[in-house]
Amino acid sequence: MDVPELLEAASLLVPERIATENDLTVNDVWEYLAHDEWEVALDLLEELGDVHQLSLGFWETLATAAEQMRLDRSAAWCHWRGYETRHGIIRADLTLRPAAEARRQTPISGAGVLRPMWSIGHRTATGGPALDIARLWAEFTPFLEPGGHATVRLAPLDPSQWQHLRPGQVITMHEDQSVAGTAVVLEIQRPPATVTS
Incomplete structure (x- = not known):
C-alpha cells in the first residue's frame, strides 16, 4: 500500500x-x-492514538506510513506505541545526575535509542541489586541533558520482570555500576488481556 492508503486504513x-x-x-x-x-x-x-487506546494494527500501519514518508521520529514513536499496546505503559519522572557527578557528559537521545539498566527492586543471590534493561523515550524533548529532568516512558526488555512496579516507587537508572539518574514511577498501564491487530 502507498502512504494515502495506509493512512486511510489507519483512519x-x-x-x-x-x-x-x-x-x-x-x-x-x-x-x-x-x-x-x-x-x-x-x-x-x-x-488520536494517544487520546484513546487503539489496536496494534493501527500503530503498525502508521509506522509503515511514517517510514514511507521518511519521518524517522514518527516511525520510531509508532513502533514504540505498538510495543506499549502489546506490553503496557510505564511512565516515570526522571532526573539525570549532573555531568560533574556522573560518567555521562553528553545528552541522551529522547527517541528510544538508549537502553540503560534499571534498579527496580530485584536482588542478586548475594543481596546486591540486580539490574533490568529498558529502553527510554523522553516525552516532548529530543534530547535529555546531564542534570536534566523529563517525563519518560520505559520499554523493558523483559516486561514480566517489571510487573511489581507501582506509582510513587523510586527506581534508579544505570549506564554502568554508578547511578546515572533517579526516577519516580508516575503511571503503570497493563496491556489489554488480548491484543488485537
Missing part, C-alpha cells in the same frame, strides 16, 4: 467519537487526506 481503525484536546476527530483526518496533507494527517492520527 478506519479510529472510533468516530474520540477527539483530541482541540476537538479534532477522524473526520478532520479525512479532510487532510482529501487535500494530500499526509504529514498533518499522520500527526493527527498519532494524537
Whole structure:
C-alpha cells in the first residue's frame, strides 16, 4: 500500500467519537487526506492514538506510513506505541545526575535509542541489586541533558520482570555500576488481556 492508503486504513481503525484536546476527530483526518496533507494527517492520527487506546494494527500501519514518508521520529514513536499496546505503559519522572557527578557528559537521545539498566527492586543471590534493561523515550524533548529532568516512558526488555512496579516507587537508572539518574514511577498501564491487530 502507498502512504494515502495506509493512512486511510489507519483512519478506519479510529472510533468516530474520540477527539483530541482541540476537538479534532477522524473526520478532520479525512479532510487532510482529501487535500494530500499526509504529514498533518499522520500527526493527527498519532494524537488520536494517544487520546484513546487503539489496536496494534493501527500503530503498525502508521509506522509503515511514517517510514514511507521518511519521518524517522514518527516511525520510531509508532513502533514504540505498538510495543506499549502489546506490553503496557510505564511512565516515570526522571532526573539525570549532573555531568560533574556522573560518567555521562553528553545528552541522551529522547527517541528510544538508549537502553540503560534499571534498579527496580530485584536482588542478586548475594543481596546486591540486580539490574533490568529498558529502553527510554523522553516525552516532548529530543534530547535529555546531564542534570536534566523529563517525563519518560520505559520499554523493558523483559516486561514480566517489571510487573511489581507501582506509582510513587523510586527506581534508579544505570549506564554502568554508578547511578546515572533517579526516577519516580508516575503511571503503570497493563496491556489489554488480548491484543488485537
